[in-house]
Amino acid sequence: MQLGYSISKVLKIIGIPRSTYYYQKNYRVEEKKGSEGRPAPGYSTKEDGKKVSDEQIKEFLMEEIEGDGFNYGYRKLTKVLRRKYKLIINKKKVYRLCKELGILRPQRQKKFSHPRKLARNRMITGSNQLWEMDIKYGYIEGEDRFFFVLSIIDVYDRNIVGYHIGLSCTGTNAVQAVKQALLKRQQFNGMEKPVIRTDNGPQFISHTFQEFCENSKLEHERIPPKMPNMNAHIESFHRIFEDDCLSRMQFGTYAEAYQAVVEFMVYYNERRMHSSILDLSPQEFYKKQQSLPIRIKEVRV
Numbered sequence: 635m636q637l638g639y640s641i642s643k644v645l646k647i648i649g650i651p652r653s654t655y656y657y658q659k660n661y662r663v664e665e666k667k668g669s670e671g672r673p674a675p676g677y678s679t680k681e682d683g684k685k686v687s688d689e690q691i692k693e694f695l696m697e698e699i700e701g702d703g704f705n706y707g708y709r710k711l712t713k714v715l716r717r718k719y720k721l722i723i724n725k726k727k728v729y730r731l732c733k734e735l736g737i738l739r740p741q742r743q744k745k746f747s748h749p750r751k752l753a754r755n756r757m758i759t760g761s762n763q764l765w766e767m768d769i770k771y772g773y774i775e776g777e778d779r780f781f782f783v784l785s786i787i788d789v790y791d792r793n794i795v796g797y798h799i800g801l802s803c804t805g806t807n808a809v810q811a812v813k814q815a816l817l818k819r820q821q822f823n824g825m826e827k828p829v830i831r832t833d834n835g836p837q838f839i840s841h842t843f844q845e846f847c848e849n850s851k852l853e854h855e856r857i858p859p860k861m862p863n864m865n866a867h868i869e870s871f872h873r874i875f876e877d878d879c880l881s882r883m884q885f886g887t888y889a890e891a892y893q894a895v896v897e898f899m900v901y902y903n904e905r906r907m908h909s910s911i912l913d914l915s916p917q918e919f920y921k922k923q924q925s926l927p928i929r930i931k932e933v934r935v
Contacts, residue, residue, distance in 0.1 A: 676779055678727070681720045687771050687780035689803065689836075692731055694719055696834045699737050701859035707739050708732045735836055750839075753831050753855040753864050758933040761791045761920060762819055765828045766868040767811070769803055769835060770875055772895070776886030783875070783895055784808060784837070786815050788828075789867040789933055791923070792908050793916040795819055799895050801888060805840030812846070822850075829853045831935075833865060864935065874902070 645652055677685045698706065698714055706714070712728040715721045732738050758764050767786040774781060782803035786796040796815030798807045812830065816822040830847065832838040834856055847854040857864040879898040885891040904917045911919040911930060922928055 674730075678721050678723045681722060685773065685780075686719075686721060688731060689769070689780070689782065690771055691715065691721070691723070692735055693769075693833070693835050695728075695731060695735060695737065696836060696839070697859050700834045751853075751855045753857045756829075756935050758790050758935060761788055761793075761923070762821055762824075762828050764789050764831060764935060765795065765815065766831045766865050767808070767838075768833060768865060768868045768872065769837065770872045770880075772880050772885070772891055774885045774888055774891055776890075777888060781888060781891055782807075784811050785868065785871060785875075786811055786830075787868050787871050788819075788916075788920075789935060791916055791920045792867070792871075792911055793903055793920055794871070794899055797899060799892055803837055805837050805842035808837045808840075808843050809846045812852070816850075827852050829855060831855050831857065831865060833857055833862070834859065866935070871902075874906075 642652065674688075677687045678691060679685055694715060695711060698711060703711060703714055708729040709725055711732065712723065712725040715723050715728065729738075756764060765786050765788055767784065770783045770785065772781050772783060773779075779801070781799065781801055784798040784803055784807060785794050787793065788795050795818055796811045796813075798811040800807060813822070816827070819828075821827050827850070830852055832854070837843060838854075838856065844854070846852075862869050875898065879894060883890075883894055885894065903915065905915050907913045907915060908919075912928065914922070919928070
């Protein structure tokens with residue numbers, strides 16, 4: 635064309651349609667941004683078809699890293715998830731979850747500024763001495779996603795002293811739940827504050843939660859891997875929660891799930907009787923012992 639040949643003749647010789655030439659010349663083709671793959675569903679399925687949220691899988695991974703899988707890479711962790719937990723999951727997803735948790739092998743050599751403190755056997759003789767906290771996952775059928783309920787239980791009087799409900803659960807949410815519980819029990823500025831006992835979930839080993847405990851002079855201890863009996867009271871509460879609330883209802887929306895959980899928490903604290911506290915509700919027992927101490931069997935944990 636620079637030599638004087640017509641555009642039509644040149645395009646005919648090289649076999650390019652005139653429409654293609656003028657489109658490329660006159661219009662800028664927008665570059666594709668980001669990945670066009672399908673969004674992550676937020677869960678994997680077991681061999682029996684049951685859905686397991688990514689956050690629950692992260693807890694499985696943390697338990698393995700704290701236990702026998704301390705030296706495993708993401709490929710071996712994938713094998714563990716398939717064999718032990720019967721998950722249908724590929725190594726790419728396990729790599730992504732391990733990266734989010736910061737437990738890929740290169741990162742695992744880092745020195746943590748908040749050393750882990752293992753839970754020890756205790757004798758509990760009154761309220762506000764030991765609080766256990768953990769997370770339960772619920773499923774919203776109508777929206778095909780999971781929601782989180784983080785609960786804190788006083789092991790002596792069985793009250794749920796604080797909780798968080800949400801579509802996510804981070805270290806910040808765990809901090810907010812503990813603050814709520816401390817204020818409710820007037821322990822925020824107390825000299826002797828409750829010991830907080832948790833498992834090794836990512837929310838509880840986060841810098842946010844650890845720094846809060848240190849700054850608030852709270853003793854935080856974590857149970858050893860594969861020893862849920864050391865967190866028996868919150869585990870027992872979660873079984874009740876599952877049987878009396880989550881498994882009895884099918885939620886269409888997050889709003890329905892939220893309302894059901896709030897109503898259950900009120901029922902559990904204010905009306906549900908417990909044989910371990912003289913067949914009183916947790917709230918009744920707590921109020922009675924404030925005015926007139928009631929003797930019950932010591933709690934060994």
